[in-house]
Amino acid sequence: MISFSQVSKRYPGGHEALSDVNLQIDKGELIFLTGHSGAGKSTFLKLIAAIERPSHGVVSVSGQNVGRLSRRAVPYLRRNIGLVFQDHKLLFDRNAIENVVLPLDIAGVLRRESMKRARAVLDKVGLLAREKADPVSLSGGEQQRLCIARALVARPALLLADEPTGNLDAGYAADIMAMFRDFHQVGTTLVIATHDDRALAALGGRILHFDHGRVTEAQP
Amino acid sequence: MNSWLRHQKHALTAALRRLAGQPVSTLLTALAMGVALSLPAGLYLMLGNLSRLAGDLPAQPEISVYLADDASAAQKAALAERLKQADVERARFIARDEALAALSAAQGLDDVAADLPDNPLPDAWVVRPRDASRGALIHLHDELARQPGVAETQLDSAWAERLQSLLALGRTGVWLLAALFAVALAAISGNAIRAQVLARRDEILVSRLIGATDRYVRRPFLYLGAVQGLLGGLAAAAVLAIAGAALRGPIEHLATLYGSAWRLHPPAAPEILALFAFTTLFGWLGAWISVGRTLRRVEAGG
Numbered sequence: 145m146i147s148f149s150q151v152s153k154r155y156p157g158g159h160e161a162l163s164d165v166n167l168q169i170d171k172g173e174l175i176f177l178t179g180h181s182g183a184g185k186s187t188f189l190k191l192i193a194a195i196e197r198p199s200h201g202v203v204s205v206s207g208q209n210v211g212r213l214s215r216r217a218v219p220y221l222r223r224n225i226g227l228v229f230q231d232h233k234l235l236f237d238r239n240a241i242e243n244v245v246l247p248l249d250i251a252g253v254l255r256r257e258s259m260k261r262a263r264a265v266l267d268k269v270g271l272l273a274r275e276k277a278d279p280v281s282l283s284g285g286e287q288q289r290l291c292i293a294r295a296l297v298a299r300p301a302l303l304l305a306d307e308p309t310g311n312l313d314a315g316y317a318a319d320i321m322a323m324f325r326d327f328h329q330v331g332t333t334l335v336i337a338t339h340d341d342r343a344l345a346a347l348g349g350r351i352l353h354f355d356h357g358r359v360t361e362a363q364p
Numbered sequence: 365m366n367s368w369l370r371h372q373k374h375a376l377t378a379a380l381r382r383l384a385g386q387p388v389s390t391l392l393t394a395l396a397m398g399v400a401l402s403l404p405a406g407l408y409l410m411l412g413n414l415s416r417l418a419g420d421l422p423a424q425p426e427i428s429v430y431l432a433d434d435a436s437a438a439q440k441a442a443l444a445e446r447l448k449q450a451d452v453e454r455a456r457f458i459a460r461d462e463a464l465a466a467l468s469a470a471q472g473l474d475d476v477a478a479d480l481p482d483n484p485l486p487d488a489w490v491v492r493p494r495d496a497s498r499g500a501l502i503h504l505h506d507e508l509a510r511q512p513g514v515a516e517t518q519l520d521s522a523w524a525e526r527l528q529s530l531l532a533l534g535r536t537g538v539w540l541l542a543a544l545f546a547v548a549l550a551a552i553s554g555n556a557i558r559a560q561v562l563a564r565r566d567e568i569l570v571s572r573l574i575g576a577t578d579r580y581v582r583r584p585f586l587y588l589g590a591v592q593g594l595l596g597g598l599a600a601a602a603v604l605a606i607a608g609a610a611l612r613g614p615i616e617h618l619a620t621l622y623g624s625a626w627r628l629h630p631p632a633a634p635e636i637l638a639l640f641a642f643t644t645l646f647g648w649l650g651a652w653i654s655v656g657r658t659l660r661r662v663e664a665g666g
Contacts, residue, residue, distance in 0.1 A: 195573070216577070223575035233570050249374060250576045252367035294574070 145171040145302065145333055146192060151201035152357075153187050161187040163357040165201070169335065171301070174328045176344055177337040178362070179354030185337035188354070189304045192335070193225050194218045205302070223251055226295030228305035232287045234279040240290055241266065241275040247298045258297075265293045269323065285316030292323065303327060305336045321347060371583065379587035382560065383595075393556045393592055397643065398599025400548050404541040405600055405639060406607060411534045413629055425496055425520055429489040429508050432515040439513030443489070446511060451504060453494040460485045486515060498528055546646050549596065553589045553650030560588060561658040568662055578659075585655045586648055593647015597640040604631075 146169040153162040162184045169175055177185040190196040191203045194210045203210045205221065213221060234243050241262050248258035266272045269289040271282075279287060288308060295303060305324070309317035317340055325347050328334050338344070344351060353362040383390045431440065447455035458466075463485045468478075493504050501519060509517040561568070568581055612628050619626040631639075 193573075219572075219575045219577045219580075221575075222573065227573055233566075233573070235567055235570060237567070246571065247574045250571060250574065250580055252371055254370070298575075 145169055145173075145206060146335075147202075147204050148191075149202045149204075151191065151198045151203055153184075153191060153196060154199045160357050162191075162198075162359075165357075165359050167352070167359060169333065172328075172331050172333055174324075174333075174347065174349035175335045176347075176349055176351045177335065177354060178339060178341075178344070178351055180339070183354035184357045184359075185354050186306055188359075189306050189335065189337060192302075193227060193304060194221055219250075223247070223298060224300050224302065226292075226298070226300040226303040228288075228292050228295045228303065228308045230307035230310045232279075232291040234287060234290060234294075236279050239275070240271060240277045240279060240282070243279060243290060244293045244297050247294060251298060262293075262297055265297045268296070269293045283316075285312050285319065288312060288316070288320060289323075292320070296327070300332070302333045303335070305334070305338075307337055307339070309338060309340050318346075371580065375583035376587045376591075378584040379591055382564075382584070382588060383591060389556070389559075390592070390595065393552060394595035394599045396552050397549055397593065397596025397647075398601075398603050400545050400552070401596060401600035401639075401643060402603035402607070404538055404545050406604055407534075407541060408538045408635075409604065409608075409631055411531060411538060412631075414534070415531050416629060417626055425493070425501055427491040427493065427501070427505050427508060428518040428520065429491060429511075429514055430516040430518075431487040431489075432513055433486060435487075435513030435515075439511075440487075443508075443511050443513060446508075447489060447491060451494050451500070452491055454492045456490045458488045458490065460487050463488065496528075542642075546642070549593065549643060549646040550650030550653065552596075553592055553647040554654030555650075556592060557585050557589050557651040557654045558658045561585060561655060561662060565662050568659065572663065581659065582655050586651050589651020589655075590644050590648040593643040593645070593650075594640055596647060597643030600639065600643070601636060 148165045148167050151162060151165045152160065154160045165188070177188060179185055187196060191198055192205060192210065194213055197211045201211075206224070208221065210221065235246070241259070244262040244266060245258050248261060253261075263272060263275065266275055269292055271286060271289055271293065274282065274286065279290060282290060288311075292305075292308070295305075303324075308324075309320055312320065321340075324334055324336060328347075328349070334349075351362040353360050429443070431443070444455075444457070460483050464483045467485070491504075491508065493501055495501075505517055505519040508514060571581055608628060608630060615628050616626075
């Protein structure tokens with residue numbers, strides 16, 4: 145589903161975030177990215193979602209060369225990818241369910257249908273009772289679950305999560321990881337950047353270890 | 365409803381919500397547009413009223429038609445019949461004796477008139493055409509000159525021509541002003557939209573991350589510009605209505621002093637609609653120019 149071939153990414157200013165990465169991720173896999181911060185995990189995820197483009201090499205997602213996508217084609221790639229951010233990136237000018245519905249609005253789904261789907265996914269992350277709540281009034285864990293609900297509402301085949309439990313205490317983090325395990329079991333491909341070693345041990349899955357832009361396979 | 369229409373509706377409601385969310389700045393922007401536009405629009409209305417006034421003035425152009433001495437009774441009757449048609453507002457017959465009497469009485473020329481062996485003056489018609497425009501005047505003049513039994517015609521049009529060219533100059537001025545203020549309108553709109561785009565930075569960046577196209581992001585701002593322009597047009601109409609109400613009394617008083625029943629004429633419905641269409645278009649245009657530039661900046665900065 146995802147392949148990196150001789151991929152390097154050098155940011156303006158000379159910092160090389162990734163160097164000569166070669167790897168393959170199959171459909172339905174559960175992947176963890178580990179390593180200290182600044183080792184290239186975020187860059188790896190950004191290259192997949194075409195938020196950044198590689199300086200070298202080819203990143204391909206479902207057969208598409210993501211680095212060469214035109215500006216007009218990028219939105220359609222992103223609609224098939226769910227993104228979960230460490231800082232949630234929720235919109236605070238609207239309530240919880242309006243945040244979740246946003247990807248469906250963008251895709252032009254009928255309002256009634258999208259509200260139904262938003263409620264279903266809010267139910268799945270345990271926030272159905274808070275659908276009218278202001279995101280500010282939610283706890284950190286609830287905000288992260290809301291962000292996950294938004295990432296999943298369009299039923300993407302691929303979910304990318306950058307430190308989804310980074311700001312959460314252990315109890316919330318375990319909840320969220322359990323949620324990811326459920327999605328994995330229904331066939332979603334998940335790529336999760338984390339430094340939460342407890343999660344790795346609990347969930348299994350393949351581990352890619354990042355160190356100064358180089359990637360090695362690690363055994364759990 | 366297909367998805368294109370759904371997107372339009374979504375963008376329009378988003379735009380209206382954003383405008384309603386900032387009533388003060390919306391109002392101020394509309395007011396700035398309205399005041400700017402009321403100048404060319406007001407001049408346009410003034411010119412319209414002036415041309416109407418020119419049509420009502422007693423010093424309207426007239427055509428003098430002098431009959432030949434040997435014109436037959438039938439020819440005279442045919443000419444009188446012709447002058448009853450719709451393009452003639454009024455025609456006054458001056459018989460030759462009457463003309464001579466008027467001449468001797470008015471000009472103090474009775475000695476001269478008394479010395480004349482014959483009355484040298486012809487019978488004449490003084491014709492006031494209904495349409496005072498230059499083309500219509502010349503057309504009517506030429507036609508009357510060709511009538512049998514007519515010896516000579518004279519078009520007293522210098523005054524009318526001067527007024528018409530003055531009004532034409534005024535109209536050109538109005539269009540020039542309108543063009544300038546259209547640019548100002550687009551600039552005001554563009555500036556307002558730029559502020560809106562910057563205020564919606566987070567929403568734009570998040571939407572881009574979850575698959576919004578350029579058009580999806582741009583659309584609400586374009587509607588915003590168009591609606592803001594329409595509000596500007598409404599504000600201009602309000603400014604003109606207030607100015608008209610304030611001026612009506614004094615102007616009609618002045619007209620009465622000159623013995624004229626002339627009244628201030630409000631703009632016609634198509635003119636008002638044209639104003640709204642014009643401001644909506646330029647509000648949209650300003651938004652279109654501004655939104656692309658600002659979006660690129662927001663995305664580069666994010």
